[in-house]
């Protein structure tokens with residue numbers, strides 16, 4: 001049976017991807033901080049889809065022993081088919097208010113955690129001779145918005161890192177799928193003091209369905225959630 005690891009799987013897009021993968025018969029290892037949610041989701045996934053669903057409680061906003069994830073995975077599952085680098089938090093504010101503490105937290109959560117988890121797990125995929133790395137980035141990587149500069153920089157860096165890594169992993173038959181959601185209805189906005197609302201929010205399930213479709217295609221790809229998002233990204237060279 002195939003297996004996948006998802007970071008930031010206790011809510012929103014990560015949780016929706018967990019349900020879609022479970023529906024498609026994947027065993028799952030979920031990572032986030034809120035144990036009550038992770039435990040409830042795993043139980044529900046195991047009961048509903050008859051798969052193996054385990055979790056690790058980990059705060060990804062700082063340095064960790066990421067080899068723990070690899071060792072736990074190897075002890076519990078057979079093969080690593082998919083890694084979903086999904087964890088991410090937002091930051092909205094003017095440059096005068098940016099602190100080193102916030103910068104570090106944002107970069108650890110949105111970039112460094114992805115780099116270090118991927119670094120731990122790529123050797124397993126190389127040894128297998130297959131594997132898919134899915135990265136949940138954001139349309140903001142193409143489309144700059146006022147007061148979103150730190151968040152935007154983490155997402156541009158995530159995109160650059162994984163586009164380059166794709167070339168490095170090409171000959172090992174490891175695929176890299178980059179996903180660029182626009183504003184999506186999740187807990188993401190709860191901790192941000194936004195003076196406006198985004199006019200239209202996608203459902204997390206819609207993003208998850210696009211992700212599963214791309215995984216099934218098993219190709220290096222750039223995934224946009226709708227035609228208008230794809231068009232935004234094409235027009236971004238003029239912004």
Ligand SMILES: NC(=O)c1ccc[n+]([C@@H]2O[C@H](COP(=O)([O-])OP(=O)(O)OC[C@H]3O[C@@H](n4cnc5c(N)ncnc54)[C@H](OP(=O)(O)O)[C@@H]3O)[C@@H](O)[C@H]2O)c1
Pocket residue numbers: 007008009010011012013014031032033034035037058059060061062086087088089090109136137138139180181182183184185186187188189204
């Ligand atoms: N929502 C949007 O509009 C939107 C648009 C484009 C891209 N994205 C990207 O989509 C990804 C998922 O976000 P979402 O919208 O689904 O938001 P969400 O509902 O807030 O989910 C974030 C997930 O990350 C986990 N998480 C946050 N901080 C963590 C930490 N320090 N350590 C471990 N886990 C942590 C949360 O779980 P715990 O709190 O339990 O740890 C939760 O499971 C992010 O990368 C985000 O940047 C979102």
